[in-house]
Amino acid sequence: MNAPVKIETTLKDWESDQEVRWCPGCGDYAILKAVQRTLPQLGCDPANTVFVSGIGCSSRFPYYIESYGFHTIHGRAPAFATGIKLANPDLDVWLVTGDGDGLSIGGNHMMHVLRRNVNMQIMLFNNEIYGLTKGQASPTSRIGTPSPSTPGGSIDRPAQPCAFALGSGARFVARGFDVSKKLPEVLSAAHAHKGAAFIEIFQNCIVYNKDVFHDFAAPKGAEDNQLWLENGQPMLFAKGEKGITLDRDLLELRVVDVVDGDWEAAGVIVHNVTNRSIAHMLVELPFGEYPMALGVLYDDPRPSFEETTVAENERLSQGKKPDLGALLAKGQTWTVDGTAQDPV
Structure with a gap:
């Protein structure tokens, strides 16, 4: 595995010749531009970059990026991306999916790419609805959401993508939203992480x-x-006038007022990206009572799946010569005698 060679590009270098076609006003436009602005900042090479998607509005993404791309089948983008990364670990792989594609039919595949820690950036566009198939409730739709599939309002408890990622063993979990100026920073942090980097993007x-x-x-x-x-x-949030503290008796996070900027006196805690327990608490905070936690919630790298696989293959192949015939003949074999007659 070789370190990627950084090159100089511009946003225009990452724009394909395809007409970008989403609904006017769709948040996907903003996400696309954020990615196209971020890639030159990272020194990425279009010839070494692959975007992989499943099915859904978000999955049109590979057409609009001037790089290699795979528009695959519903929910299976993580499996394709894993195969690509194992076949050529030096490729820079980005996985694009939605809340329906990634957490419904693709939930099983998403879980395994996270627990295996395959080195790629996973962008899950969460709009809490099935957009491409005309507005049915999705796994992340809130209770009470009216839709063609839930005309009386959804009664399902919604899935929380970041909680799912943490529960699946992800080593990097972050959040952003489509029109945020800070989204490129989140994408850059994900790219710097060596392993499966999961970013939920509200869209x-x-x-x-x-x-x-x-x-x-x-x-x-x-x-x-x-x-x-x-x-x-x-x-801190609300212009530094409020903050988050940890109630150590109840083991839960609380909002506190910050007076005269003295956040330490208010008991505001300092963010530690390697603290998995606090990350779990942050993604579970009910919005309304609390602010929405955004940015990098958790970042604690471990050896990636393809890195470990390559090392294992090298170890197992030491001192051995490739011999396909010997491999096929290994173990129990038998010879069919063409002169033998069937029993009467």
């Missing part, structure tokens, strides 16, 4: 679930409801 479906994230993800006016996390920095 506005302008047609079937318009402004469902408006309280914390509006382009303007929602800043007080955003808790942007930064490693080694206190968990």
Whole structure:
């Protein structure tokens, strides 16, 4: 496995010749631009980059990036991406999926790519609805969501993508939203992580679930409801006037007021990206009572799956010569005698 060679590119170098076709006002446009702005900053090479997607509105992504791409089948993008990474570990692999594609039919595959820790960036666009198939409730739809499949309002308890990722053993978990100026920072942090980096991106479906994230993800006016996390920095929000503390008796997070900027006196805790327990608490915070936790919630690398696989193959092949015939003949074999007659 070789370290990637950084090259100089511009946003234009990452724009394909395909017409970008999503609904006018769709949050996917903003995410696409954020990715295309981030890739040059990372020094990525289009000839060494692969975007893999499943089925859904988000899965049109590979057509619009000037790189290699695979538009695969529903929910199976993680399996394809794993195969690509094992076949050529030096490739820079990005997986694009949605809340339906990645957590419904693809939930099983998503779980395994995370627990195996395959080195890739996984962007899950969460709009809490099935957009491509005309607005049915998805695994992340909130209780009470009306849709063609839930005309009386959804009664299902929604899945939480980041909680799912942590529970599946992910070593990097982050959140952002489509129009955020900080989304490139989150993508850059994910790319720097060696292993499976999971990013939930809240995405506005302008047609079937318009402004469902408006309280914390509006382009303007929602800043007080955003808790942007930064490693080694206190968990402050609302212009520093509020913060998050840990109630050590009840083992739960609480909102506290910060007076005169003295966050230490208020008991505000400092974010530590390697603290898995706090990460679990942050993704479970009920929005409304708490701000939405955004940025890198958890980042604690371990050896990646393909790195371990390559090392194991090298160890097992030491001192051995490739011999296909010997491999095929290994173990129990038998010879069919053509002169033998069937019993009467």
